[in-house]
Structures are given as structure tokens and as C-alpha cells.
Amino acid sequence: MPQPEDDPGSAPRAAGATNAGATPPDPATVEKLRSTIGSLSTATLKQLDADLPWYRGLRPDERSALGMVAQKGIASFVNWYQKPVSPEWVLSDVFGTAPTELTRSISLQKALQLIRVVVQVVEDHVPFLAPAADQAPLREAVLRYSREVAFAAADVYARAAETRGSWDTRLEALVVDAILRGESSDALRSRIAAVGWKSQARITVMVGSAPSEPNVGFLNELRRVTGRLAEDVLVGIQGERLILVLGGVRDPAKAYPRISELFGDGAVVFGPEAESLVAASSSAQAAFAGLTAARAWPGAPRPVSSEDLWPERVMSGDDTARRSLVRTIYRPLLAASNGLEQTLSAYLTLGHSLEATSRSLFVHANTVRYRLRRVCDVTGWDPLIPREAYVLQTALVVGRLSAPPAPPVAANGAPGTGNGRAARAGSIDKAPPVPLGRPSAL
Template sequence: MPENTARPKSAKAPGKRSAADSASRGRDTLRHRAATGRRLKAGIGELSTATLQRLDSTLPWYRAMQPADRSWVGLVAQAGITSFVDWYRKPDAPLWVVADIFGTAPRELTRAITLQQTLQLVRVVVEVVEERVPDLGKGDEDQSLREAVLLFSREVAFAAADVYARAAEARGNWDARLEALVVDALVRGESVDALTSRTAALGWRSVGEVAVIVGQAPFRPTPQLTDDLRRSARRVAEDALVGIQENRLIVVLGGAKDFRTAAAALADKFGPSQVVLGPVVPSLAEAGTSAAAAFAGRHAVGGWPGAPRPVSADDLWPERALAGDRVAVRELIDRIYAPLDDAGGSLLDTVTIYLECGNSLEATARELFVHPNTVRYRLRKATDVSGWDPTAARESYVVRTALVLGRLKQQGALSTPSKTSTQGW
């Protein structure tokens, strides 16, 4: 008879036995992991205490923090450990739980500690947990627990980067709006108190002199353009504010060593038309005066075709005066005519005759019955007194305009505003 080769009924197929063994191993893994999870949960307090002690001993910036901020950092660290334990006990749960770690702290904490410091915090927590893995895991669980710690720490690092990126974006949008309000306040001449509080919120630190630059905005200004201009401005000055109003681009510089040089370095960032630098004022509180002069200069700069780029608003006094800027009229009289008139010694008469004689030394000497060297001496003294040289082509035009306006005021045909006024005609 043929040999009976049938398997015993109790025997199982190899495939079924492997599946059963895998399922059994999976159940054992879950039981071990659940047991480890319970030990982790029981040790949360110990882990948190060890973490805070490690933070205090290894991170100088943590020791230097205010007590309230230290408390929030401690809560973040404890929330990270708790979230890891909850996730480890339920490995099938999504890792979105890491986003809740930073929900325990106020938004202001992102200003108290940097992203780099947050990553240092994550590293310390990971080190403390890894050191205690032999006590928390048993046998084969050590490796899986270490891998879980590394995976979770990676997700926490990404979550931290996301939190700081969102905070930076929101802060950037808010700062841009606040900066626009400050620049608008400068243009409209708002109160000094409101201006000071707003600039303090923007982080304005300069206590030095301030000047305003005004020019045409590029045809299609972009946020990248204003950011680039702001960075360039802060290379040549301690602080800078940038604003765009319609087609005008406005830059407020604070604490520059040389404002003319700074304006020249930024001129290429403006549109194709002229760029005007307002007068330097002692502080940001007086920046409205500089802004008003810069706007008046930009309105009148077309009267000087050969004006340099950038041009100072003070160099445009004649054009501004002819365009109706009463502040420019006052400056011409107070800065040029009045000093020459007060100096005596025939300075005013010499300068007047010199200009009327076509800037000729010999003709002026004949009119005054003096030697040409005497005319030269008086002209040099007039330059020292007024700060403007009648013998230079452009400056002689400025001086001539000042003399005309000064004589008109003496005759009562002209009135000038007070020195605190920034309004034109």
C-alpha cells in the first residue's frame, strides 16, 4: 500500500505559523511599550526636574532670564516631555501633538528667547531623556526608545522653526504697518509724544542727529525693495525708517556720520527723478522739519537743472523761495543777509556791488574807489560770515537771492514765518 504522507491535523502551514508568530510578537511589543509608557509617565516629574537642573547648569542665557520667563521655559520643557510620553504610549497617533508644546507659553516668549536658544533647549531635554533610557526601558526596548526620542525631537525642532517663522512673519507685517504710520506722522507733523512711542515700539535706538531723504519711488516697488533699502540704510546710519506714499519714497536716517555721503549711497535705490536730503535736525522729534524741507526741495528742484543727485534741501533755498516756501525765505534772510548786514565794515555794500558788476573784481574796485585786493579781502570775510562764497557761480546766485529778499523785508514788502513753522505759502 502506498505510504500515507498526510500531515497530522495538529500541524500548521508555515505561512500561517509565521503570521501568528508576527502577531504574537506585535502584541508583546505593544505590551512592553505600554509598560514603558507607564514608567515614563510615572517619571515625568523626575525628568522635568532633571531637565530644569541641566538647563540651569549648562545654559547661561537661561540663568540670566527673568523669573517669569524662566517659568515659561520650564513649562515648555515639561510640555515637551509630557507630549513625548503621550505619543510613545500611542505610537499610531499623529505627531501633530508637538505643536501643542509651544501653546503653553505666551507669544511674547518668542521675543524673550531666540530660535537658536529654543533648539538648545530641545537638545538638553533630549540628552536628559536619553541618559535615563536604561532606567526607563528594559532590554530590547532601549533601542526603540532611543529612536523614538530622536524622531520626536526632530519633529519638535521643526515645530519650533514653524512657530518662530510665523512669529517673524506676523511681526514683520506689524512692523511694516507701524513703520508706515510713523513715516506718515513725520510728514503730517504729528505730536512728538505719539511719534516717540511708535518709534520705540519699532526699536528705534539712535539718539543722534536725524535727516529725511525724499525721492520718487520705483515704478513697481516691492516688499523686497523696501527691505533691501532698509538694510542698505542701516549700513550707513544707526537707524532707518522707510515709507512709500503714492509715488514718493521716504527714508528717515538717524545717527549717520555724514548724511550727504549716506544719501549718495542710497540714491540708486530711488526712482529716476531727483533725490532731496532734508536738513539735519538734533533728534527724531524734529524730523518733521527735515521732512517738510525735503518735500519743499523736491517740489522746487526742477528750477535747478544742474542740481546734483542727491541734492540738499538747503542748497535749493532760492528755488524753494521762488516756489513759495516761506521757510526758505526766512533761512535766506537769517543765514545770509542778516549776518552780512550785522557785520558792518561795508561787507554788504561790497557784496551787492560785486554781484551787480557781474562778479568783476576790477569793476567793483572802481565803484568803491578801493584796490582790488581790498575787494578780495572783503569777499573772503563775507564768505566767512555767511558761509556762502559770492565768487562761486551757484553760491553767488544764492547770495543774490538772499540780498533781494532781505531788502524787501527791510522795506516792509515781505513777511517771514516763525522759526518753528514748517509751512510754505
């Protein structure tokens, strides 16, 4: 049904939509059009099946929905031809409740192909619908009406895209928030599938400050850049922080610096790689812990790995970083033996001097060099690089603090319960008194 022209919720009036002053159509032609709606609809469906291969491949319910749209379009044209007023009712009168189903079934390009076929069928039947004098006005009306229907179809798809985009953004935000909270549930897996995530390897979380005024253009640029460097990306903006969940990064050495350029001012930290998106919570927690501690390292690169910030994270109270240092550096050094822990400790204590370390350990300087290379092989950190030597020194400190204290040694060398001085004092206190002899006679 046509909507009132003063309805504030109606669609905008299209240019040239009215036909004020035009000659009214012949009532006989209008009646002939009404009587042939069924036959025109049948002819349209046959033509769709013959001309559009994709139409033949649709499911029966989808074909039925599109057929209903075509039939409503023809019936609506008859009403519009009789009284060509403002076409703001075309959207609801032609498509009705079909927009959602229509946009799910076919693309906008296919919808326009469908409209073209409908118009062609009506035009082909014009000689049978009107006398010769009324055929030209009828053809012109068909063309004008097809334009309005095409605009209405574009409006349907635009609104559906906006709705779908808003829903996808909210769903994406829910997935990012669940990852940060460490949620692992069937609901999270369902949401991950809904956002279209496919990557199953090289998943990491990158955090930093967001631009001062992020807008739609910024998000589009962010997705465009990350789309070339990674297989999947999830974007989250929480206050002043920008969070990226990256999956399938093709070349991290080149991708991370390029992506970090899209962040705001300040440090940008990326966490360790996770096995799956559900397990990415540990990467996110490490990245946020590194972002908090990054200000303690003014010369940190951008971006910087959360593992490179282990010392600063330990000092800020991050227990995860402390356990990582013990697990990946301190214990492997002790297990390697061959004096690696002692050599590294002496080297760091003596000011990174090979000669002083060799004299302290009574070994050749080449032996010290060999052991330091072994430290790099075992831990992955090179003590000859000042920053990595700092990480190794922090690992020695937290490793010794986490180790159980050594049992005290008694005076005779056996394990005891107190220090040597207390043991000796106890033995003196418990010694029997020396008997006093009788006074000698003078």
C-alpha cells in the first residue's frame, strides 16, 4: 500500500518520481494489465529459468522467494501505472518481507539481472496489453518504473549491508573480549566460526595505543593492510587501546613493523604465537603485561616482543615472566652442566670481560668463549649482546630466588640445622666440667 507523502519514516522521494500533469492512462489498458498479471508472472518465471543459470541452481525455497518478488513487482507496476505517485512505497510493496532472504540468496548484481528480465517480459507483452496509441506511454512507464525498482533494490542491499556490518562488528568485539578474558567454551567457538576465522597457526595478539580519533576510514585502512599481511584479523578498540588478533601472518619480520605503523603513539607489543584462537588468551595476557612494563625500556624497538620485556615484566610483578625465565633459561643452564651457569655468572659479574672470567675460573679465554656460545645455543639468548645479557642476568637472579635454599653445613662437614658458630658454641656449653683437685700442701 502507498505510504502517506508526509510520513517522516518514508524513503526519500526520487527525482522525476511523480507524473503530475501527464495524461491519465486508459482504463481499458489498466484493466487489461490487471487481468494478465498471472500470465505475465508465469512468463517471467519461465524466462528467468531460461536466461539465468544461477536461478536454476537455487534451492526451491529461494526460487519461490524470488518468484514472489517478481510477481509483486508486476502487480505493483499496475498500481503505479494507474496512479504514478511518489514511489516511496516501492520498497515495501515490491520486496515486502523478502529483503533478508533476497540478500542471502543472491548478490545485488543478480538482483538487477532479475529486474532486467522482468522488465523485458513486460515490454515484450506491451503489443498485447495496449492499443497502438497507448503502447509508447506504456513502454515509457515500464522503463521509469524499472528505474524506481532498481533504486529500491540498491536501497535494500545497502540497508542489509549496514545491518550485517554492525552485527559483525559487535560479534567481533565479543570474540576479542572473550579472548582477553581467557574464555574457552562452545559459545566462543561458535562465535569464532560466525566471524569467518579460518587460521589455525601463527596466531598472535598485538596491542598498543589507538589513534586519537579512530573512524570508519581508519578501520578500513587497517583491515586492508592486515589483509595483505595475514590470513585473518580481529580488531578491538577498548578505550585508548587498539587490539589486533592476527592469524596466519606470512612474514612476521616484515608484517609486524608495517602493522605497528597503524597504531597510535607509544609502545606496540606482540605476544608469543598461540596454537589456536581459543588458546590466544596467553598471547594477549603477555602482550598487555609487556605494554604495561614497556615504559621501563625507553629504547625498546617498535614493535617489541613481550618476551624481550621479561626483565621489565618481572620487576613490575608479572609472575608469568618470572616462571618463563626460570623454565626457558635458568633450568636449561643447570641441566646443561659443563660449567655454563658458573661461566655465565662470572662473565656477567666481572663486567663482561673474557680475560677476567678466564682468570677467575682458571680456564683459557677460548674456553670461556666456547661456553658462552653454548649458553646461546641452550637458551637462545646471546650473552655477548648487552640487552640479551641483561635478560640472562635477570634469569639467573629469579632462578636462584626460586630455587630451594641449600641445607646448612655442620662443623664436621655434615648437613646440620644451624651455622658452624652455633654448633661449636653448643658443644662447648655441653662439655663436662673439669674436676678441681685438692689444694696442695705447702
